[in-house]
Amino acid sequence: MTLVNWLLQGGQEILGVLLAPLLMGWVGIWRAWLQNRQAPPLTQPYRQLFKLFHKEVVIAETASPLFRVTPYLLFGCMGLTASLIPMVITDLPLAGAVDVIALVGLLSLARVFLALAAMDVGTAFGSLGARREMLVSFLAEPALLMVFFTIASLNASTSLRFMVTGFAARGFYLYPSLAFAGVAFLMVLLAENGRIPVDNPETHLELTMIHEAMILEYSGRHLALIEWANALKLLIYFSLGFALFLPFGLTDSQRGWGILGALILFLLKLTVMGAGLAVLETVSAKQRLFRVPEYLGTAFLLAVLAILLHYLLGS
Amino acid sequence: MPLLPLDLVGLILTGWSGLGLLGLVLPARLGRCLLFPLIAGLSALMAGAGLWALQGGAQTLVLPIGLPGMPFHLRLDVLSAFFLTLLGLAGSGISAYATGYFRHMAETQPGDFQRLILLYALFLASMGMVLVADDAYFFMVAWESMALSSYFLVTTDHEIPAIREAGFLYLLMAHLGAIALLLCFGLLQSGTGGDYAFATLRHHSLTSFWSSTAFILALIGFGAKAGLLPLHTWLPEAHPAAPSPVSALMSGIMLKMALYGLLRVLFDLLGQPLWWWGALLVGLGSLTALFGVLFAAVQSDIKRLLAWSSVENMGLILSGLGLTLLFHGAGQETVAALALAAVLYHALNHAFFKGLLFLGAGSVLHATAERNMAKLGGLIRVMPWVAGLSLVGALSLAGLPPFNGFVSEWLLLQAYLLRPDLPQPWLNMVLPLGAAVLALVGALAGFAMVKFYGIVFLGQARGLVLSEVQDIGVWERFGMGWMALGCVLLGLFPSSVILQLDTVTHALVGQGLGASAARHGWLWVTPVSANRASYSPLILFAVIGVSVGLTFLGVRRFFHGRWRRAPAWDCGYPFQTARMQDSADGFGQPIKQIFESFFGLSREIPSPFDSHPHYHSEVRDPLWALCYLPLVRGVARLVKWVGVLQQGRISTYLLFSFTTLMALLALVTGSRP
Numbered sequence: 011m012t013l014v015n016w017l018l019q020g021g022q023e024i025l026g027v028l029l030a031p032l033l034m035g036w037v038g039i040w041r042a043w044l045q046n047r048q049a050p051p052l053t054q055p056y057r058q059l060f061k062l063f064h065k066e067v068v069i070a071e072t073a074s075p076l077f078r079v080t081p082y083l084l085f086g087c088m089g090l091t092a093s094l095i096p097m098v099i100t101d102l103p104l105a106g107a108v109d110v111i112a113l114v115g116l117l118s119l120a121r122v123f124l125a126l127a128a129m130d131v132g133t134a135f136g137s138l139g140a141r142r143e144m145l146v147s148f149l150a151e152p153a154l155l156m157v158f159f160t161i162a163s164l165n166a167s168t169s170l171r172f173m174v175t176g177f178a179a180r181g182f183y184l185y186p187s188l189a190f191a192g193v194a195f196l197m198v199l200l201a202e203n204g205r206i207p208v209d210n211p212e213t214h215l216e217l218t219m220i221h222e223a224m225i226l227e228y229s230g231r232h233l234a235l236i237e238w239a240n241a242l243k244l245l246i247y248f249s250l251g252f253a254l255f256l257p258f259g260l261t262d263s264q265r266g267w268g269i270l271g272a273l274i275l276f277l278l279k280l281t282v283m284g285a286g287l288a289v290l291e292t293v294s295a296k297q298r299l300f301r302v303p304e305y306l307g308t309a310f311l312l313a314v315l316a317i318l319l320h321y322l323l324g325s
Numbered sequence: 326m327p328l329l330p331l332d333l334v335g336l337i338l339t340g341w342s343g344l345g346l347l348g349l350v351l352p353a354r355l356g357r358c359l360l361f362p363l364i365a366g367l368s369a370l371m372a373g374a375g376l377w378a379l380q381g382g383a384q385t386l387v388l389p390i391g392l393p394g395m396p397f398h399l400r401l402d403v404l405s406a407f408f409l410t411l412l413g414l415a416g417s418g419i420s421a422y423a424t425g426y427f428r429h430m431a432e433t434q435p436g437d438f439q440r441l442i443l444l445y446a447l448f449l450a451s452m453g454m455v456l457v458a459d460d461a462y463f464f465m466v467a468w469e470s471m472a473l474s475s476y477f478l479v480t481t482d483h484e485i486p487a488i489r490e491a492g493f494l495y496l497l498m499a500h501l502g503a504i505a506l507l508l509c510f511g512l513l514q515s516g517t518g519g520d521y522a523f524a525t526l527r528h529h530s531l532t533s534f535w536s537s538t539a540f541i542l543a544l545i546g547f548g549a550k551a552g553l554l555p556l557h558t559w560l561p562e563a564h565p566a567a568p569s570p571v572s573a574l575m576s577g578i579m580l581k582m583a584l585y586g587l588l589r590v591l592f593d594l595l596g597q598p599l600w601w602w603g604a605l606l607v608g609l610g611s612l613t614a615l616f617g618v619l620f621a622a623v624q625s626d627i628k629r630l631l632a633w634s635s636v637e638n639m640g641l642i643l644s645g646l647g648l649t650l651l652f653h654g655a656g657q658e659t660v661a662a663l664a665l666a667a668v669l670y671h672a673l674n675h676a677f678f679k680g681l682l683f684l685g686a687g688s689v690l691h692a693t694a695e696r697n698m699a700k701l702g703g704l705i706r707v708m709p710w711v712a713g714l715s716l717v718g719a720l721s722l723a724g725l726p727p728f729n730g731f732v733s734e735w736l737l738l739q740a741y742l743l744r745p746d747l748p749q750p751w752l753n754m755v756l757p758l759g760a761a762v763l764a765l766v767g768a769l770a771g772f773a774m775v776k777f778y779g780i781v782f783l784g785q786a787r788g789l790v791l792s793e794v795q796d797i798g799v800w801e802r803f804g805m806g807w808m809a810l811g812c813v814l815l816g817l818f819p820s821s822v823i824l825q826l827d828t829v830t831h832a833l834v835g836q837g838l839g840a841s842a843a844r845h846g847w848l849w850v851t852p853v854s855a856n857r858a859s860y861s862p863l864i865l866f867a868v869i870g871v872s873v874g875l876t877f878l879g880v881r882r883f884f885h886g887r888w889r890r891a892p893a894w895d896c897g898y899p900f901q902t903a904r905m906q907d908s909a910d911g912f913g914q915p916i917k918q919i920f921e922s923f924f925g926l927s928r929e930i931p932s933p934f935d936s937h938p939h940y941h942s943e944v945r946d947p948l949w950a951l952c953y954l955p956l957v958r959g960v961a962r963l964v965k966w967v968g969v970l971q972q973g974r975i976s977t978y979l980l981f982s983f984t985t986l987m988a989l990l991a992l993v994t995g996s997r998p
Contacts, residue, residue, distance in 0.1 A: 070893035086873030132784030137907035152764035
């Protein structure tokens with residue numbers, strides 16, 4: 011591992027952090043277009059963050075230090091996670107320290123802190139949001155793990171790097187187990203990012219909120235960090251999906267031009283899939299909260315089916 | 326003669342018992358300040374002795390006490406040494422905590438306190454004796470004195486009827502287990518003609534039928550102690566009933582004695598395992614884990630929640646043990662060593678984080694006299710020490726990196742995922758389901774911990790006057806700090822721990838993990854190879870720190886740092902009360918709804934026109950109605966039949982004696998040639 015690798019890793023973290031609001035903006039534009047609304051400019055999320063960073067922070071009287079630490083922790087964890095996923099290059103120096111299981115653990119560490127911070131102030135909506143978030147997560151997290159296990163069994167490794175290069179080395183095959191895993195992953199992606207069948211990111215109706223209910227008490231730079239971390243989370247799930255299910259174009263640090271090509275390809279994938287997410291959200295309706303366990307239970311079962319299929323067919 | 330580890334262990338065990346006896350004599354106040362720190366010191370020494378013995382081979386010792394012709398055999402091998410280390414490490418933190426915790430009791434009930442200190446010391450000593458026992462007789466003596474001393478500790482507050490009931494249930498289950506163990510040792514010994522020394526049993530092989538019977542008996546005997554389904558019923562009753570340091574000892578250490586016993590019988594005494602033993606253990610263990618965590622998530626009593634979580638963790642440990650047996654039986658020693666290392670690691674981790682959380686719950690209970698989570702809340706503001714240290718325990722229990730719970734779950738998942746190649750193809754198919762259950766259990770544990778921590782420590786106080794609550798004293802801080810430090814260090818330096826476990830896995834399954842797991846230096850854990858999986862908590866911890874630090878500095882550098890306090894917003898609703906927060910029941914409601922078929926739910930829901938609405942919901946253990954009540958009914962019926970004999974007239978009894986005598990005479994004369 012050379013200095014170049016470390017620079018590329020750092021570069022990827024910065025790229026992720028800077029790119030994440032843009033992805034949010036892009037999805038927002040498409041949602042507006044599809045819903046016959048006038049779209050906000052692509053840079054709207056940046057303006058929003060800028061505005062929030064300059065506002066004063068108002069903290070509830072009952073809040074403990076945990077409440078103030080959480081936004082930084084959340085943002086730090088998400089930024090770190092973004093840098094661990096092979097977006098452009100596969101041989102990231104830090105990738106060895108954190109495999110997919112630890113990656114899921116890292117995401118859940120961030121989530122647990124956010125849920126605790128939501129309960130910290132002691133309002134009705136805060137604990138409601140925390141409870142619902144934990145409800146979604148305890149069903150989505152095992153589904154996500156099972157998706158990873160399927161791919162880990164295919165490539166005999168739980169390290170993201172070897173999971174990605176394993177596919178690349180064998181060329182393109184159709185794996186039946188991957189089809190199930192892919193559907194399950196998509197369902198988890200929608201649920202974990204508070205997207206439409208589970209949660210509505212633009213909701214203003216408190217009783218249906220999940221994510222928004224947790225962060226009601228946040229303001230100013232704290233809120234900005236949380237919103238940014240949320241955007242990063244979407245980017246993380248997208249790039250995880252690309253790395254595991256659409257790994258073409260990824261390169262290692264040895265080829266200079268390859269990196270540029272991979273970067274362009276990555277942006278292209280984001281462009282297409284971001285629009286795809288908006289389409290998916292527009293054509294589906296938000297489910298009642300009581301239906302969410304069924305939805306996520308389906309995702310979990312699909313993921314378990316995927317791994318069973320892998321062992322049954324050996325592929 | 327040089328001092329050997331076994332001598333040291335023997336001295337410590339004697340020391341513990343002696344300190345306990347001294348506690349009966351010394352005045353309570355002096356006893357508390359002097360004896361508990363000494364017990365803690367001896368525990369630390371025990372950990373040292375254990376670590377020392379982990380390096381070398383086995384030593385034996387025969388003590389000429391006990392029954393004539395049946396002396397006590399002592400043996401210290403690496404397996405015992407590992408569990409002695411666990412006992413010492415966790416025991417020292419808990420005992421230090423106990424110094425401060427029992428302050429009130431020593432002053433108000435000196436007599437009770439003197440008894441308590443004797444039992445406490447005997448409890449520790451008998452657990453140590455279980456670990457060094459090398460014959461079935463001594464083992465049972467130690468095992469029973471462990472059960473009895475802990476029974477008396479559980480019933481410390483025997484004025485409360487519920488605690489007496491819990492204690493009785495515990496005693497009953499402990500004895501059921503002990504009977505199964507006696508039969509198991511009897512089977513192991515049968516036909517040797519020799520004594521009950523483990524050395525004899527070790528070289529004696531049974532037919533597959535009898536060894537399976539012995540396995541089942543051992544599973545019942547040790548499973549009853551470990552809380553294996555369906556023998557778990559006593560655990561959520563007895564652990565909360567005991568004073569908190571005792572709960573910590575029982576959950577953290579005593580449950581591991583059951584694991585030790587299973588390991589000793591399965592790997593040392595019984596010989597080659599059959600394949601279905603492991604499959605049975607994997608199934609039962611996974612079921613126990615799922616059952617335990619679901620019930621933990623819906624509890625509203627803090628200590629009961631933790632006790633159910635102990636059921637969950639023992640389930641995880643036993644499923645890992647089953648995995649070890651499966652692979653060991655199939656001759657795949659690398660995976661067997663990986664699973665075994667995960668089991669031992671998790672046992673150690675559980676001792677630390679569950680001990681820590683029970684101590685934290687004890688402090689909360691002490692400061693507020695309240696165990697019902699629905700009446701707690703907001704304690705982080707008045708008990709920052711307890712809240713901070715408990716957070717470490719809660720995050721460890723939830724299995725989050727970089728804390729210790731994550732490492733062992735990670736290792737166990739790796740063992741599940743390492744492509745199994747068992748002779749039974751259908752087992753290969755079913756094992757991924759075990760991994761699925763493990764993933765679900767881990768996520769549910771996170772739910773339960775957010776509930777536990779969020780409701781007890783965060784939010785606003787629900788009816789409690791926070792200004793009257795005091796934080797813990799120096800001894801308690803030290804004890805909890807010790808346990809929290811253990812959680813952090815075990816989480817950050819996994820490869821050093823795995824290296825220490827190497828001798829144990831070598832002794833049990835003939836393969837070590839250290840050579841491959843620590844191949845890439847002490848920073849990395851690579852259970853099989855770096856391409857397969859690697860994890861480095863220290864690097865992870867460092868980069869999280871750097872990342873969070875950079876975020877903080879960046880925000881501070883580029884933007885203002887102004888902030889002010891204001892009343893909570895809560896969407897502008899001005900009339901907020903603490904009762905509007907989720908209660909413990911409310912937080913667990915989704916679990917109740919989704920897994921309704923697991924729970925024996927009974928609900929009372931008020932009608933909308935009620936002037937005094939009353940809501941009540943109770944979760945019962947369905948296994949109680951499924952397994953135990955029929956048993957109770959059967960016994961009652963049997964007793965009724967036997968009751969027919971009891972006439973209360975002396976002539977009838979004389980008739981009974983006469984008939985018996987005649988029958989015996991007929992038997993004796995009939996058998997004479």
